[in-house]
Structure formats: C-alpha cells, structure tokens
Amino acid sequence: xxxxxxxxCMAACLLALLSxxxxxxxxxxxxxxxxxxxxxxxxxxxxxxxxxxxPRTLVAVLGGAALGCAGCLLQRLTANQLASPGLIGINQGxxxxxxxxxxxxxxxxxxxxxxxxxxxxLLAMVLVFMLTRLSFGFLSPEGLLxxxxxxxxxxxxxxxxxxxxNQHALEQIRFWLAGSLSYVEPSQLGxxxxxxxxxxxxxxxxxxxxxxxxxxxxxxxxxGINPLHALIQIMLVIxxxxxxxxxxxGPILFLGLIVPHLSRSLWGDxxxxxxxxxxxxxxxxxxxxxxxxxxxxxxDQLPPSVPLAVLGVPCFIWxxxxxYARES
Amino acid sequence: MARLLLLLLLIPLAAAGADCRPVPHAMGVSxxxxxxxxxxxxxxxxxxxxxxxxxxxxxxxxxxxxxxxPVYLRDQLAPTVDLGVPQEPDMERLAALKPDLILGSKLRHxxxxxxxxxxxxxxxxxxxxxxxxxxxxxxxxxxxxQDRARRWQQQFEQRCADIRQLAQQKQQPTVSVVRSMxxxxxxxxxDSFVGNxxxxxxxxxxxxxxxxxxxxxxxxxxxxxQLDGDILLLSEYAVERGSLIRRWQHSxxxxxxxxxxxxxxxxxxxxxWMLGIGPTAALRILDDIEQVLxxxxxx
Numbered sequence: 001x002x003x004x005x006x007x008x009c010m011a012a013c014l015l016a017l018l019s020x021x022x023x024x025x026x027x028x029x030x031x032x033x034x035x036x037x038x039x040x041x042x043x044x045x046x047x048x049x050x051x052x053x054x055p056r057t058l059v060a061v062l063g064g065a066a067l068g069c070a071g072c073l074l075q076r077l078t079a080n081q082l083a084s085p086g087l088i089g090i091n092q093g094x095x096x097x098x099x100x101x102x103x104x105x106x107x108x109x110x111x112x113x114x115x116x117x118x119x120x121x122l123l124a125m126v127l128v129f130m131l132t133r134l135s136f137g138f139l140s141p142e143g144l145l146x147x148x149x150x151x152x153x154x155x156x157x158x159x160x161x162x163x164x165x166n167q168h169a170l171e172q173i174r175f176w177l178a179g180s181l182s183y184v185e186p187s188q189l190g191x192x193x194x195x196x197x198x199x200x201x202x203x204x205x206x207x208x209x210x211x212x213x214x215x216x217x218x219x220x221x222x223x224g225i226n227p228l229h230a231l232i233q234i235m236l237v238i239x240x241x242x243x244x245x246x247x248x249x250g251p252i253l254f255l256g257l258i259v260p261h262l263s264r265s266l267w268g269d270x271x272x273x274x275x276x277x278x279x280x281x282x283x284x285x286x287x288x289x290x291x292x293x294x295x296x297x298x299x300d301q302l303p304p305s306v307p308l309a310v311l312g313v314p315c316f317i318w319x320x321x322x323x324y325a326r327e328s
Numbered sequence: 329m330a331r332l333l334l335l336l337l338l339i340p341l342a343a344a345g346a347d348c349r350p351v352p353h354a355m356g357v358s359x360x361x362x363x364x365x366x367x368x369x370x371x372x373x374x375x376x377x378x379x380x381x382x383x384x385x386x387x388x389x390x391x392x393x394x395x396x397x398p399v400y401l402r403d404q405l406a407p408t409v410d411l412g413v414p415q416e417p418d419m420e421r422l423a424a425l426k427p428d429l430i431l432g433s434k435l436r437h438x439x440x441x442x443x444x445x446x447x448x449x450x451x452x453x454x455x456x457x458x459x460x461x462x463x464x465x466x467x468x469x470x471x472x473x474q475d476r477a478r479r480w481q482q483q484f485e486q487r488c489a490d491i492r493q494l495a496q497q498k499q500q501p502t503v504s505v506v507r508s509m510x511x512x513x514x515x516x517x518x519d520s521f522v523g524n525x526x527x528x529x530x531x532x533x534x535x536x537x538x539x540x541x542x543x544x545x546x547x548x549x550x551x552x553x554q555l556d557g558d559i560l561l562l563s564e565y566a567v568e569r570g571s572l573i574r575r576w577q578h579s580x581x582x583x584x585x586x587x588x589x590x591x592x593x594x595x596x597x598x599x600x601w602m603l604g605i606g607p608t609a610a611l612r613i614l615d616d617i618e619q620v621l622x623x624x625x626x627x
Contacts, residue, residue: 300547
C-alpha cells in the first residue's frame with residue numbers, strides 16, 4: 001500500500017464517521033456520539049442523526065462505491081475509457097420503470113419504487129443483450145456499448161414523453177432524476193445494502209475472469225474459461241451494482257465515468273488496485289459532495305451531482321492535461 | 329393620484345359609443361355588457377365568486393392535480409366546459425364558446441391578456457389568494473352584482489365576529505394550517521388566502537406561521553416543530569398521488585409534535601381550504617373553524 005492509498009482510505013473512513021455531524025444543525029463530536037447511541041432519549045437531535053444523517057451517510061458510501069466499481073468494471077470490460085454505466089441504458093431503464101410505476105394505479109411505497117427502478121434497469125439490460133445478440137450475431141463488449149447507448153436514448157425519449165404527458169409524475173420524480181440523497185427511505189436501505197455488498201463481493205471474485213477476458217477470447221478458451229459466460233457474469237455484476245445505487249439515489253452519471261480514471265492515475269493499471277480504488281474513491285467523493293451540500297442553504301434541493309461536476313470536472317481536466325504533458 | 333386621473337380620463341373614452349359599463353381592472357379598463365350572460369372563469373377563485381353571486385359560468389378551469397372542479401362547488405355548478413389548467417387555459421375552446429365576460433388574475437393570466445381581450449371583455453384582478461375580498465368587489469362590479477356582494481359581505485362580517493368571540497372564549501388557541509403536497513409541506517402565512525382569512529377573523533397562529541409572505545415550504549422533517557400549534561389542521565393535496573406528511577407520520581419526528589399527542593390534529597378538506605380561494609370557500613372554512621374551536625377544551 002502506498003501512502004496515498006492509506007491516506008485516502010483513512011480520509012474515507014474519517015469522513016464517513018464524521019459526516020453525520022455536518023449539516024443544519026452542525027453537531028459537536030460529543031453530541032454526535034451521544035445522540036447516535038440507540039439509548040439516547042428521543043429528541044430532535046437524536047432523530048436527525050438516527051433517522052436522517054446516518055442512513056444518508058450509509059447510502060452515500062454504498063452508492064458511491066457501487067457506481068465507482070461498476071464504472072471501473074465496465075471500462076475494463078469494454079477497453080473503453082469513455083464507457084460508464086450511464087451510457088448503456090441502465091439509468092434510463094431505471095427511470096422508465098419508476099415513471100411507469102408512478103403512472104400506474106399502484107401505491108407509491110418506497111419498497112415498490114425501489115423494485116420498479118431495479119426491474120426497469122434489469123429489463124432494459126436484457127433488451128440490450130437481446131438486441132446485441134440479434135444485430136451482431138454474438139455478444140461483444142463493443143456491441144453491448146453501442147446497443148446500450150441506442151436503447152438508452154430510446155428509453156430516455158419514452159420517459160420524457162411520459163413525463164410531459166403526466167405533469168404530476170414529473171413533480172414526483174424531479175429530485176430523483178437529478179440524483180438526490182435528501183430523503184433516504186429506511187425501507188430502501190436494506191435491499192440496497194444487500195445488493196451492493198454482494199455486487200462488490202462478486203466484482204472482486206470475478207477479477208481473474210475479467211483479466212483473462214482482457215487477454216482475448218482465444219486466451220480465455222486456452223485457460224478454460226468460457227468468454228461468453230464471463231462476459232455475462234461481469235455485466236450482471238455491473239447491472240446489479242448500478243441498478244441498486246440508481247434506484248435509491250438517482251442517476252449520478254459523473255461517478256461511474258470519472259472515478260475509474262482517478263483511481264487508475266493514482267494507483268495504476270493493476271485491476272485489483274483500480275477496482276478497490278474506484279470503490280473507495282466513489283464512496284469518498286459522493287460522501288464529500290453530499291456533506292458539502294448539507295452545509296449550503298439549499299441543502300434539501302441541490303443534487304450532489306452539481307458540486308461533483310463543478311469541482312470534479314476542473315480537477316479531471318487538470319489530470320488529463322498533466323498526463324498528456326508527461327507522455328509527450 | 330395621477331393614475332386615478334388617468335383612469336377617469338380613460339373611462340369615458342372606453343365607454344364612448346358602446347352600450348356597456350366601463351370596469352377598471354389590473355390590466356386597464358374593459359367595457360362590459362350590462363348583464364353578462366356567458367361568463368368564463370380562469371381560476372377557482374373566480375369560479376367561487378361567480379357561484380357565490382348566484383350566477384353560472386359557461387366555462388371554467390380545473391386545478392392541475394385535482395383534474396376536476398372543486399368538490400365543494402360541484403352541487404351548485406351546472407354543466408360547465410372544462411378549459412384545462414388555470415396556468416394554461418385552452419384558448420381555442422374558450423373562443424369557440426363566445427363568452428361575453430372573462431374573469432381571471434394578472435398574476436396568472438396577465439400574459440394572455442391581449443388574446444383574452446380579443447375573445448371577450450376581460451377583467452383581471454391584480455393577485456389571487458390573500459386579495460380574495462377585494463377580488464370579490466371587483467368581480468361583483470364586473471358582473472353587476474354589487475348588491476349581492478354587499479349582502480354577502482354583511483353575512484361574512486357577522487360570522488367572522490362570532491368566530492372571533494369564540495376564539496377569545498377559548499383563550500386564543502394557536503391554529504396551525506398545514507398542507508401536505510407530494511414532495512413538500514406548506515405552511516400558509518399572512519399573504520395567502522387562508523392566512524388572510526384567519527387573521528381577519530381573529531384566529532391566532534403559531535409563531536412560525538405569523539410571518540408575512542405566502543408560504544413556508546418544508547422538505548425535511550428537521551423543521552417539523554414549525555407545524556405545531558394548540559390545534560393542527562392538516563390538508564392533503566391529491567392524496568392518491570402521494571402526500572409527504574404520511575412519511576413523516578411514520579417517522580420518529582412525528583412524536584415531537586404536541587397537537588397530535590393531545591388529540592388536536594384535524595383533517596381538513598383541501599378543496600375549500602386550499603383550492604377554493606373564494607367567498608363560499610371562506611364561509612366553509614369558518615364553519616370548520618367553529619366546529620374545531622367548540623370542541624377545544626381550555627385546560
């Protein structure tokens with residue numbers, strides 16, 4: 001472990017532990033400790049920490065790690081640095097699922113909306129797989145990327161059309177569409193945590209297969225791995241990670257695209273390092289963005305993608321310029 | 329003063345050579361038939377006024393999320409053409425009806441005034457909501473029903489005085505008015521219809537709801553204590569499409585409120601408390617307030 005690695009891991013842990021103290025009101029360390037204990041007498045402060053801030057922190061950590069990790073897997077799988085889970089139709093599928101639920105006569109419970117977004121993403125991906133198989137004759141990472149982008153724009157257009165027809169759905173989904181952690185439903189936390197943690201475990205378990213895939217399908221056959229199976233397995237992990245995160249926090253596109261790059265420039269190309277770095281960085285960045293938002297007066301309305309993009313894009317450009325300067 | 333002079337100058341001009349009454353309003357002066365027969369209204373406040381004055385509109389708009397005319401007016405309302413939402417009335421349908429008077433507000437319909445006045449003489453109030461009593465006077469003039477408006481006003485003053493006295497007897501309990509929407513909670517302040525009405529009739533409001541302005545919007549239960557009062561009146565807008573208060577009621581924050589714990593939480597009807605913003609709605613609200621105050625025990 002390099003010192004940057006240790007530093008970032010420590011920063012992530014420290015921020016995760018302290019971030020619930022930030023917001024309006026700001027708590028002191030002592031208050032944070034006192035009011036976070038389950039034995040704390042019921043008071044506004046205890047409720048803020050236990051029912052709002054801690055779940056929010058947990059969701060930021062899980063969501064950030066999931067999106068970062070999924071982005072890393074997809075960029076490695078497709079050998080394309082521009083690939084991100086937002087590009088292959090998963091987000092758009094989740095949005096379509098959610099809008100269809102809102103327009104249906106079904107009641108809008110938190111668990112049901114989580115399921116609708118997740119199922120929407122799942123079905124959207126299945127269609128992408130089928131279209132790729134049909135048009136290319138086989139499943140290839142490039143084909144998935146192309147068909148995912150195509151179908152993604154179709155889902156996006158359908159969602160937009162439905163929202164324009166139905167104004168109240170737009171009001172309902174506005175905050176989710178921008179990406180938001182402002183109100184975490186306690187009942188969504190469980191399923192999200194289970195899916196994200198198992199997704200992360202599978203991601204690390206499938207590392208060797210991904211590395212073999214990167215060598216080409218002949219090499220994979222030679223090593224006794226079916227490249228098609230490996231591809232589908234990895235895509236499934238990407239799907240589960242992205243859909244579970246997006247279903248709760250909405251589509252935050254920036255993380256899946258940028259985090260794998262940051263991670264690679266900090267820790268290099270080795271898959272294990274890039275993957276674990278992406279998970280840690282994703283969690284750290286989303287948590288930092290959300291903590292920052294909570295300190296602004298627009299805490300309930302500003303989506304975390306705004307500070308992420310406003311602060312993240314210049315950093316990212318600087319990173320690219322530095323690398324090109326070094327290479328030329 | 330200069331404005332008034334200008335107005336006095338304009339009135340004879342507008343009236344010249346026409347068999348109609350000039351009515352000055354927020355966008356100018358319109359010349360209106362002695363007894364308008366085909367009245368179109370562009371918002372629920374105007375609909376309430378027309379029905380209160382014993383007339384029937386030919387067309388009206390429907391509040392956007394409700395998708396129907398306000399429930400409390402439905403019995404009084406003869407079959408009426410639906411013009412869509414108040415923010416964007418259907419102009420083609422309106423023109424096809426050949427109205428002889430259109431009522432609306434500058435706030436919502438000022439930008440449509442050129443079109444509206446080319447369809448029929450149009451009278452727009454400056455604002456909606458808190459200005460409901462002035463709007464009644466203006467529209468009564470336009471509808472040539474000043475007598476009925478005056479009688480209504482007397483009836484209202486009487487009811488208002490009764491309520492004021494009742495509130496004093498009960499030692500002025502603070503009344504919190506909460507409206508739950510899909511994604512936020514609204515607390516109505518002095519410059520809203522409800523806020524203005526309650527203030528007129530001497531009802532005390534909780535400290536957090538005494539400010540000037542239209543409404544406070546809450547999205548996070550952190551500020552839930554602003555909802556509290558000796559009496560909490562809760563209205564929900566289009567419940568079937570989601571109501572944020574239900575989520576708060578299931579959270580621990582709800583236990584911080586005094587009013588529900590002491591049995592002083594009352595569900596009120598959104599259609600006349602919030603959507604109506606007119607005189608008939610006002611009297612209905614006073615009826616509700618009276619009921620709640622009568623059953624309120626001073627300890």
